[in-house]
Amino acid sequence: MTLKRSAAITGIGEMRPSRSPDGKSTLGIWTEVAREAILDAGLTTPEIDGLLVAPPITEQAAMWPSILGEYLNIHPGYGNVVDLGGASACGMVWRAAAAIQSGLCRAVLCVTGEASDVETFYAPRAPRARRPVQQLPYREFEVPYGPMGVNSGYALIAMRHMHEHGTTGRQLAKIAVDQRTNACANPDALYYGKQITVDDVLASPLVVDPLHLLEIVRPCTGGAAIVVVAPDLAGAAPRAPVWLLGAAEASRGIMLSQFDTITTSPIAICAPRALEMAGVAHGDIDLISVYDCYTITVLITLEDAGFCPKGKGGPFVEEHDLTYAGDLPLNTHGGQLSFGQPGLAGGMSHVTEAVRQLQGRAGKRQVRDCELAFVNGNGGIMSEQVSLVLGT
């Protein structure tokens, strides 16, 4: 069983991230990016027969596919919420392909996006009064000790990685700097035109030691959508289709205390499977487009996906130029660290950027002869992982 060339991405839509919603609703953002993606794919709404939606982080409701489907007047034969945190977008790609391969549908619209605010997202917040709270293990055994959301979890991982492998803050900062260089070639990036240095990163405030402000993702407003279609529709698409060549998923739960090790992630399981399905080797990959909620996420992803030996991520990122013009182009749109993280659309930005690069429409930051991309989505605290290989 393989998903290789079972479906292709033929359309993308992405909103330029902004620091605040400015009156926009999540539903309005979804509509904007959905329209753009459907038009990009050369389709019309009646042709969309599959709908995957990632739940907004800051809004609670049930039946999102029904809400969005009604709003857009799309009535799919296959609809689902994909709730894998930051891995949701990559999870949508292979779920769409699997549904297409099984004959459930032929054109799947995958939608992500969020109206949230850069300034207030991390502000201290009082628990909402009288809201009934489910008895979940992390609420009972972690929250009473004052973690600052997932910031604490990634800091705990980074500290242990430094302890086991001698990884330095300077090495981690290099990732943020190279991605910022990429963002400075992307006018849509939230931090376009604001180059930073390693010293800037290390001089930025420690939020949760060892994580500095400039190596922590900034939630913002934005959205992204893609259209995944069956091979026959891909052949008729206005743009060169971007094929799914390999996909695999691996999960290990949600609480760090439950993992045998926190310095190796399930990427070590799913990345090799995705590469094997695609039949490609690391050296064949032209673009690495991987989830980057923190610098440590990227470093561990490079190790666990096999781009360098375990524990050698620090020297590896120092030795390579991760910019669009470099020898190892990585997160050429700036990554979430510099492009912005509009909720779960942050994870979609790695997919849309891979599509742009593979279609040769990345503008100033175009990677030369880009034919194969490794894409990874990461959810929770490096717990939920989806690896994809996309190609022309």
Next chain:
Amino acid sequence: MPTDGYRKPLPVPSPETRRFWEGCRKHELWLPYCRACGQFYFYPRDFCPRCFGWDIEWRQASGRGKIYTFAIQYRAWHPGWAEETPYITALVELEEGPRLFTNIVGIEADPRKVRCDMPVEVAWDDVSAEISLPKFRPVG
């Protein structure tokens, strides 16, 4: 809900976890133990997550362990901690095997003083009439 001025989230014991919190209230660390696997596990469930067996018992742990990893919180998300930064969150690995998310106390929140694999012992924090939180402090 706390009425004594404690402004942080409190654990709400469930039927599966009540035995753990009862022990904590007596300043004793009790953990679930799988008789089939011969191993401790945490957090509490009515079954062993390793073998899915239901032949479990509760055993008292030594309260000793080491810091698997730690982080220093310079900012708090919940207002209950706003006046206490910086403080230390950590995963402590108990002698019996399981790891607990906790706070390290009794040492300055300074990364030059705290280190991974540092030996620690349980330090009880009586936060309400019902709840004592197991925190950990360096040994010696």
